[in-house]
Amino acid sequence: MLSCKEANRLISQELDRKLSWGERIGLKLHISMCDGCSNARKQMGIVHNACKHAFGLADKSE
């Protein structure tokens, strides 16, 4: 079972590379049981999306 600390590293890395099958399963399982990490993942996703919109460069059709 992943710790929150390990899960958080994967949450960041999934934005940069394709996680292995084992990593994906481990992360999914952890997040299904952990509110904190579930929120952390959403927040990192929002940070990532915000970057796409920063400087007014986002494609409006997105």
Next chain:
Amino acid sequence: MTIDTSELAALRPDMTRFAYLLLRDSHAVEDVVQATMLTAIEKQDGFKNNSSLKTWIFTILRNKTIDTLRRGKREVSISELSEDDDDLEEVLFNQHGSWNQEMKPKAWGDPEASFEQSEFWTVFNACLHNLPEQTSRVFMMREFLEFEVDDICKELKLSASNCWVTLHRARAKLRLCLDANWFSGQGFQESRR
């Protein structure tokens, strides 16, 4: 087609902020922004109206910034690599790797609505600006210049593990900064009234 120079000048603050987050040197930033504007004026025939002027200018700016980063990479000193909070994870997690109770992330409500508000972007830019120099550079190369992580490591001569840690740290810091200054703070509450 001919570009409107006043429109070009209006883009200058955004160009400056963008280049600064990568270069962190006001002289280098000034040079890059000037060179971009010059290139834009020289090559204005290449600007087709089917893209926005801003998108076109930022393509030039990205390329100029990457060139400058490449030329200046020898100046990136090793001491910058272990920038401050190596212990961010120690603040967030206990010795078992679980969240420290007060650091456990809470739900952010409807964040997409925040993207519509200029106050949110002021906070977001301030949070980006507050990242340490090398952290900011690595993060910007990934998210804004869309480099693959391996290429960032090569360009900046960082070890792979250092690159991954730096990206993770940048995202964690931005998440915490937005939480403190927007989502849990006054900004978001007031914006919802």
